[in-house]
Amino acid sequence: MNYVINRVIYLLAVFVIAVSGIFVLVNNMPGDPAYGLAVSIAQQRNMQIEQALEIARSMMGIDPDESLLTRYGKFMSNLLKGNLGYSAFYNTSVNDIISKSLPWTIFVISLATLLSFVVGIFLGALAAQKRGTVIEWIISTVSSIIQAIPPFILAVLILFVFSVTLRLLPLGGAYPVDVEPSFSFEFIYKMFLHALGPMLATAIPQMASWTLAMRGNTSQVMEEDFIRFAEIRGLRDSVIAKKYIRNNAVLPLVASLAIGVGYMLGGHTLVESIFNYPGIGFYFGKAIAVRDFGLLTGLFTLIVIGVIAATFIADFVYSLIDPRVKLK
Template sequence: MPTSLRYVFRRLVQALPMAFAIVLLNFLLLKLTPGDLADVIAGESGSATPEFMENLRRLYGLDIPVHLQFVNYIQGILHFDLGYSFRQGMPVGELILERLPATILLSLTAILVALVIGVLLGVVAARSRGSLLDEAISVVSTMGFATPLFWVGLMLIVLFSIELRWLPSAGMVTVGADYRGLWDEWLDIGRHLVLPAVTLSLFFLSIYVRITRSAMLEVYGLDFVRTARAKGLTEARVVIRHVLRNALLPIVTVTGLQLGAIFGGTVVVETVFGWPGLGRLAQEAVFSRDVNLLLGIFLCSSFIVIVVNLAVDLLYAALDPRVEVRQ
């Protein structure tokens, strides 16, 4: 077996105890919070007798000890069963698979926009260090980092949806639209994607600008850059082949961390724009005390973080020959 495959297998095996700890921690935290699904249903009904509450807890399996509930949940996971969402009336696995593509589309689009524009602005700021352009880029990036996502989203809705009427304000597709082909459907999804993707990307874009600028300035002072210039290479070749490539390593690290942490941002953005993804589904599960659904979403998010971190380690070795993947 090749070294890279052995490394991937070893990392996946090491991730099993981590995944178990994450499931246990999430389960305990949700159980420690006051109230449960029966309390929510009783509150919605306006009144409930002790017998009614007891029947509800028996129906939803809340009357057995917590440790037995956890054992049952782990057994379900081992059989690829994440439980049943009584509020949504569907298996949790089907709900997650139904909403996951929308969240992946939003997250990857936002990260791609932030990465491309952030790196370009960071390179421009580093090349024009100390100039008015450098100061302007720094000010704009600081504003993007400090501005709350929900406020940015609301302002974009006011400007582009209400005032200019250029883009839709909510949803993923136009309700009742009669598409003539696949291209029309993709175009409609793209129009709905613009505002939430731009909103979500602003925060990460600001981080990429600052990291790229700092990494570029650090690499500029190294000996191999002066050697490349002494060989007569053009400045563009020096920047792209030597400076930027070495400056990408911290950017790759931050990208891996952001892909793992972007779920927190999607909760806010999906709620503001009515985007039908996992973030909005998690918010609905919190308010309805749908523990099975929340645990399934947390487990899915944790798995994505583990896979992304593994991919980042492999990408490190591809970008920098000094980094080796060992068994």
């Protein structure tokens, strides 16, 4: 119980430090956070930009003469109430944007995480068990090359080859505009097809990372004394590989899984923007492009919460699958 309390306190401290850093960074960016909304108001009401700025600041609750410390206090107060801010560009709360975009991102990241982890673990173990062979060389070389490719570059390649050239995947969106959302097979199939591009662009680099990590862990475990003892006992290679090598080699990667999820959540921005997929990353890219400071701060905060939550969960999962680790 003491471990849980200490861990919660530690993660809360990390959260406060991270969110405070995000707030200071975003609020010191050049430009006026109300300017985007002011331009829209000026166009709609045919008024001067100075007047529109006053209206926009009033709508967003911004006082230009207010100190950074006062704004920080209001931000943290709203955050404790579950309010992540206001988007000037979309003229709505950040919570509303997250509520409609987060499910799409979770859908893609869940598929990408499952695919990359399972396939990466299998290929990494295979490469280690085939040391010194052509199979290991191919898996290791291809994985090293793929790992060096940024996800957004891979997204452009996938979009060009499979969407533009071969026309196998849609060009963008979460589902076709002419298909009504439902639990029908047609809608689910179309939804999966639209998610396939961003999912592959996110999963493939991560798959390469898991492959190389698993190969290194497996090679290390194969040199342990208990593996030699199992061989002396006359156990079959398949039993040793499944029960002794793979199970022990995959354990350290479970803790890294939370970091992988956080990387996907944060690095998914340009991928969703390229595929015009309406997830968190799409709105993140839009917030940067139009300097929507409120939306940017709220989405940054969401990513921090996601990474911290994944880390907290990983601690318990690791203790459950590894009997040598106890929560104290």
